[in-house]
Amino acid sequence: MDKIRNLINITDLTVEEINLLIETADDIEANPEKYRDVCAHKKLATLFFEPSTRTRLSFEAAMLELGGSVLGFSDAGSSSSTKGESVRDTIRIVGNYADIIAMRHPREGAPIAAAQKTVVPIINAGDGGHFHPTQTLTDLLTISRKKGRLDDLTVGLCGDLKFGRTVHSLVDAMLRYENVRFVLISPDELKMPEYVKDKMNAAGAKWTEVEGLEEAIPDLDILYMTRIQKERFDSAEEYERLKDSYVLDTEKLKPAKSDMIVLHPLPRVNEISVEVDDDPRACYFYQALCGKHIRMALILYLLNLIPKAGAGSASGGGSPETNAAVLRDDICCANPKCITSTEQELKHLFRLTDEKRGIYRCVYCDGEHVEEK
Numbered sequence: 295m296d297k298i299r300n301l302i303n304i305t306d307l308t309v310e311e312i313n314l315l316i317e318t319a320d321d322i323e324a325n326p327e328k329y330r331d332v333c334a335h336k337k338l339a340t341l342f343f344e345p346s347t348r349t350r351l352s353f354e355a356a357m358l359e360l361g362g363s364v365l366g367f368s369d370a371g372s373s374s375s376t377k378g379e380s381v382r383d384t385i386r387i388v389g390n391y392a393d394i395i396a397m398r399h400p401r402e403g404a405p406i407a408a409a410q411k412t413v414v415p416i417i418n419a420g421d422g423g424h425f426h427p428t429q430t431l432t433d434l435l436t437i438s439r440k441k442g443r444l445d446d447l448t449v450g451l452c453g454d455l456k457f458g459r460t461v462h463s464l465v466d467a468m469l470r471y472e473n474v475r476f477v478l479i480s481p482d483e484l485k486m487p488e489y490v491k492d493k494m495n496a497a498g499a500k501w502t503e504v505e506g507l508e509e510a511i512p513d514l515d516i517l518y519m520t521r522i523q524k525e526r527f528d529s530a531e532e533y534e535r536l537k538d539s540y541v542l543d544t545e546k547l548k549p550a551k552s553d554m555i556v557l558h559p560l561p562r563v564n565e566i567s568v569e570v571d572d573d574p575r576a577c578y579f580y581q582a583l584c585g586k587h588i589r590m591a592l593i594l595y596l597l598n599l600i601p602k603a604g605a606g607s608a609s610g611g612g613s614p615e616t617n618a619a620v621l622r623d624d625i626c627c628a629n630p631k632c633i634t635s636t637e638q639e640l641k642h643l644f645r646l647t648d649e650k651r652g653i654y655r656c657v658y659c660d661g662e663h664v665e666e667k
C-alpha cells in the first residue's frame with residue numbers, strides 16, 4: 295500500500311508536484327467534463343475549528359465538481375472539541391467516515407498532531423498564524439496564469455506579516471524558484487517572524503523590510519495584501535491602533551507597473567479600497583476561483599487518482615518521527631498558541647535549525663528555543 299500523503303506544509307510537495315498540480319488545474323479548467331465523476335463514491339471531510347468562507351466552500355465545491363461528496367463541520371462549537379476531545383481522537387474517528395480530510399484549526403501545529411493518527415490524507419487548511427499551504431497553491435496557480443512564470447519576480451508582501459499564515463507559506467514556496475526577491479512591508483509590530491526570515495537567509499534569497507507601501511510599490515511585479523489578523527491579537531487596543539496601517543487605493547497604485555498584479559487571500563477589511571476592484575491589475579477575486587481548480591487537482595493527487603510526479607516529498611507530510619535522529623524531546627514549547635499547550639499527551643519535539651546560534655524550533659509551531667552556551 296502507498297504511504298499516506300498529507301499536505302501540512304507547502305514544502306511537503308516537491309516543485310515537480312506543484313507543477314503537476316498547476317497543469318492539472320489548468321486541464322480541469324479547460325476540460326471540466328473529463329473530471330466530472332472521477333471522485334464518485336469518495337468523501338471529503340471538512341473539519342473547520344475556525345471560521346472560513348473561501349477555503350471551506352472551495353474545498354467542498356472542488357469535491358462536488360469531481361463527483362464526490364462532503365461531510366464535516368464549519369464551527370468548532372458543533373464538534374466534540376467543546377467536550378474536550380483531542381484533535382488526534384477526532385481525526386481517528388473521521389478516518390472511518392471519509393477518504394480525505396481538510397482541517398483548519400486555531401492552534402499552530404494541530405495538523406501535525408492530527409497526521410500522527412490519521413489513516414487517510416490530511417490537508418492543512420490553516421493552523422493558527424502558522425501556515426496555509428492550499429492558499430499558497432492557489433496563489434501559485436494565480437501567479438502562473440497571470441504572469442506566465444513563477445521565477446524572476448519581485449514580490450511585495452504587505453500588512454500583517456506576523457500573524458498572516460498565507461505569507462509564511464507563500465515565502466516557503468517561492469524560495470524554491472529562481473531569482474525571486476521579497477519586499478516585506480509591515481509596521482514594526484507586525485514584522486515577518488524570525489523563522490521565516492531564517493529560511494530566506496538559508497536559501498540566499500534577496501529581501502528587504504520597509505514600512506511604507508508607497509516607496510515599495512514601483513518595483514513590484516506582485517503586491518500581496520493581507521488583512522490585519524484581529525483574532526490573533528492579545529490586545530484589542532493594539533489591533534485598533536494597527537488595523538488601518540495600509541489602505542491600497544487607486545492613487546497609491548499610480549506609480550505601480552502596468553503589469554503588476556494585486557493579490558489578497560481575502561477576506562479584506564479596509565486594506566484594499568473597493569475602487570481598486572475595477573483596475574485590471576486587481577486579481578483577488580479571480581484568485582478565489584483558482585482556489586477551486588487547484589484544490590480539485592490536490593484532492594485527485596492525494597487520492598492517487600492522477601499519476602505521481604517527481605520523487606515525492608521527503609517527509610510525506612507532518613511526520614516528525616521520520617527524522618527522529620535529529621529531534622530533541624527534552625525541551626518544552628513556550629508558545630501558548632502551539633497545539634502542545636492544549637493537548638497535554640503530545641510529545642514536545644524540537645529540531646536544531648541553527649547550530650551556530652544554538653536555535654532549536656518546535657516541530658509543531660516553529661516556536662523558538664535558544665540553547666545557552
Ligand code: NCD
Nearest residue numbers: 348349420426521559560561
Ligand atoms: C486567509 C486565512 O484564513 O488565513 N483567508 C483564506 O484562507 N482565504 C486570510 C485571512 O483570513 O486574512
